[in-house]
Amino acid sequence: xxxxxxxxxxxxxxxxxxxxxxxxxxxxxxxxxxxxxxxxxxxxxxxxxxxxxxxxxxxxxxxxxxxxxxxxxxxxxxxxxxxxxxxxxxxx
Numbered sequence: 001x002x003x004x005x006x007x008x009x010x011x012x013x014x015x016x017x018x019x020x021x022x023x024x025x026x027x028x029x030x031x032x033x034x035x036x037x038x039x040x041x042x043x044x045x046x047x048x049x050x051x052x053x054x055x056x057x058x059x060x061x062x063x064x065x066x067x068x069x070x071x072x073x074x075x076x077x078x079x080x081x082x083x084x085x086x087x088x089x090x091x092x
Contacts, residue, residue: 021051022058022066029054029067038074 017030031039043053057069 020054023055027066029070031067031070035071035074038078039070042074042077 014032014034015030016033016036017028018036019026019028021027039053040050043050046053054066054070057073058066061069
């Protein structure tokens with residue numbers, strides 16, 4: 001039995017490049033669309049601009065680059081939020 005081989009089509013990149021301002025200097029950051037969406041939501045809940053949050057992260061940069069630092073920030077934000085939810089359930 002012969003398997004039909006399908007021609008692979010190029011995959012559309014899920015990475016989005018965004019221009020940001022970090023303490024007055026312009027830069028660009030590449031993140032997957034899901035991370036950009038989550039990052040914008042976090043900034044909105046903190047009632048600050050995306051650029052202000054990027055600057056805050058850049059000032060305390062502990063990752064290899066800003067894109068990685070933003071990913072870590074997003075993951076940590078939601079990890080801590082999930083931990084709080086689990087703790088509240090334990091209080092019931």
